[in-house]
Amino acid sequence: MDSENSWVTSAGGPLILIPESVCYQWAAAPCTYPDNEGDYGRACEVDGYVGLIDVGGAQSLVLGDMPARTTFLPRHNVLVREIAGGEDDAGLSDLVANLIPRVEWETGPTWTVSEPVILFDSLPIHRDRHGGTPAHRPPNGRVRDRGGVHRNLQ
Template sequence: MSLTWLETEGGPFIVLPRDVLSHWSGTEGDYDRACEVRGLVGVLGLPDGAEALVLGDEPLSTAYLPDRRVLVRWHYAESEEGVVDIVLAGLPTAEWEEGPVLRTAGELVMFDAAYFGTEVGTLAESIILALGPGHYRVDSASIQPDDLTCFRVHRFVGPA
């Protein structure tokens, strides 16, 4: 299995419901709020009660494993060869840090928080997270099988 990696231009990723993409104002306001998130992940309130997940900390290349509902963030590794196997092998024994709860009405879109939501699909690359409606706790862990390889992972636990 090959992963599709997404990059930012140095800031955080934002993960928000597809139906509120047009509300995300990128560098004209919302980006600054996203940059204020400290730690690995955080939740921001949006208009109409919607919520967005911010992937904070470092601007790491990020991919999504849909069958496990896990975001994979490339911290360091020598190559992309075997990444999926490494992550899958590490998930059961990972030391998970319980994270915030994200409410969603369904499908989410992840993209560089600097872009306007209306630029997704044209100027901004994105990844779709096909989650059903519900409340998802977003837990974080590191998978580090050796001194040369480390991936940060975030799993969506729920719906609760």
């Protein structure tokens, strides 16, 4: 496994990117789950590859569709979600550089961010998360999010 990539995995639900200053407000799935789905239920309601929900008064980005291990590649300023594949990600950055021009991009929401965000599994509360990583230091302001898929590596 390429030591440059820090992958975040899911226990089965969506991953979420939350501004650092409000991560502590993420309540995830409460002890009364599934009767009360809490923040986790709101994240699960996102339809498609990406969607926005409010956490502590800040916009947070939910990576919907399906749980998939995810990493941030700062060289390309992209999140990469592995839908199928193995644990070997040697050369991933070069592969992504070659694929970006051929990805079938879908327009997504515009996300307003002004600070670093943390990527983690939406199921546990933030302080109990495993595998969370500072994933993204976006420019201040509005970020246009696009979901994309490349279906054939040949």
